[in-house]
Amino acid sequence: MARLLSIGEFSRMTHLSVKALRHYDDVGLLQPAAVDASSGYRRYAVAQVPSAQVIRRFRDLDMPLDRIKDVLDAPDAATRDRIIVDHLAEMERKLDQTQVTVASLRMLLEGSATGAIDHRSIAPVRAVAVRARVKWDDAEAWLSDAFDAIRATIARIGAERCGPDGALYAPAFFEAHDGDVLAFAPARAVAHDDVVDVPGGMYAVTVHEGSFATLDTAYAALGTHVTERAIGADGPIREHYVVSGYDADDEHDWRTEVCWPIR
């Protein structure tokens, strides 16, 4: 009863190009209902149109083919919806970033002022910490999870907080966009798996106000300052999250200290 469609007819009906349809067949995302054994001609069923429409829409939303496959293969509606909601949330975050980027672009092109830089000796401090090798694009999510975990640990072992959240970033994190990060919360605590001694030292420090998307301006100012004075030293870069997502919902109100090691 079901008349099958040629790839060309299916393409016109779904607005997916023939090349795209063949690619989706290759990767197993959308396989034709039948393939002629002798000619290799692909035959699609009318019933496959809805899947094709869903694929097209997710591709319009830049969802990777793998994740689209997960959506189509989801065992139940709840699983499916979770993947979709996650993706939409991700898009929304990206969109917020876009607004910030556009605004900061305008400031950059107009040439704007940067904050003051001072030199500071930071003392070693004991802290509850989490360490991992982190990829650049995963950093915000990882950091957020890390501080949630750290807070849970502090509560569990009954440690006493004594400073704002901070993190140490290995040079490779910036240079290869993949490197070691140590997230820490200063706290008076006894020895424990998750308790470390964060080393101190001399730093050039500036305060960044606003989203992490524009943190690079603070880095540029510090790097320039340190280079011009030839006072740079090796070691990780340190950030202190003086006002963060835990304290203010609006990214505009965030305050981050960036500390560049100096001699």
Place this chain on the structure above:
Amino acid sequence: MARLLSIGEFSRMTHLSVKALRHYDDVGLLQPAAVDASSGYRRYAVAQVPSAQVIRRFRDLDMPLDRIKDVLDAPDAATRDRIIVDHLAEMERKLDQTQVTVASLRMLLEGSATGAIDHRSIAPVRAVAVRARVKWDDAEAWLSDAFDAIRATIARIGAERCGPDGALYAPAFFEAHDGDVLAFAPARAVAHDDVVDVPGGMYAVTVHEGSFATLDTAYAALGTHVTERAIGADGPIREHYVVSGYDADDEHDWRTEVCWPIR
């Protein structure tokens, strides 16, 4: 006087990865202030930091490297700003599309109704027209320009309008996302370079309401209808822009007739 920076230092200051910096050098987007002749070591100047920051922001906005180069090489601020404004406008359009796509995705997953389909004989008609080979992604912009040009021609030669704007789409436009499109406006007019006779014929027709981003649902409905009855015929697909951007600002109010050739 100007101390130069190693690629690693420059990377940390700008948050561009070392690999990215080397790539930008290769394509001529951001070339180091100096390159050591014997070692090939790249040396960057502090003065190059602003360019790097601009590049980073445009990349965050998904601007292609070529266009970023155009921005940086712009001879004056006016040219530069035009490129930027164009890009932001493009992003805004894409964002609007995203909203439509999300909404239509929801409808698809919930399974929604489609409009009625009727069979109609369309008579040949004389029209002022523009024809070109058009790529899928350029189609909306091309169509908009085409109808502007057609309106200008109608006014110039004093033709009398006798029907809504329309267009014929060759199969290759859908199948290869690159094919011939004829945009036309029915008009009583004498022979002229831009006057053509648009052929008539039998069509299965449905009306699509809303953005072009969801036009594929009308195509799917028509294709299914035609396939199930085995009445499909060759030839271009025809669209009539009954209510378009000239009549309504809100895409929700647009009405497009989609005409699929039948026997």
Place this chain on the structure above:
DNA sequence: TTGCTCCTCACGTCACGTGAGGTGGC
């Protein structure tokens, strides 16, 4: 029968990332 549709490689594109293998600078 003609030509149009469809097929399968193989390679290109874009903006890098991922190693491999080797050399130079502090």
Place this chain on the structure above:
DNA sequence: TTGCTCCTCACGTCACGTGAGGTGGC
């Protein structure tokens, strides 16, 4: 002097697009 930074290939990734060269269906 050691090892860390930097170098250059060469190839991989992602989602297709672009031909080339050939066969099958109406």
